[in-house]
Amino acid sequence: MRAWKWLGLAGILAGVATGAAVARDERVRRHYEPSEIRERLHRRHDEAVAREAGADGPPVAPGS
Template structure:
């Protein structure tokens, strides 16, 4: 076998493996319901900004 055939075959296997990983991650991401996503986002927000419930980081108003 010539070296370029081996390189081409390795590239093809790499592309297939990458596609499989992306497909698995996409299935895992789409498995959440909108309510589950909302709950997880609220939990993350509460963890990062415990004293600022209901406001997102970076959305500070200049008026007081």
């Protein structure tokens, strides 16, 4: 019976540690300014379009 108590305690501690890590990541994520997020998304989009254009030929304009 004593082993089950230790196993339960280990599970609880693992849950607490996971929650602390998620909270820390959330604080870091919320630190970004909206303009920073927008700029990063635009940069990632441009890189994806450039990769796609290099693989398939010239890019096609949206709506064409």
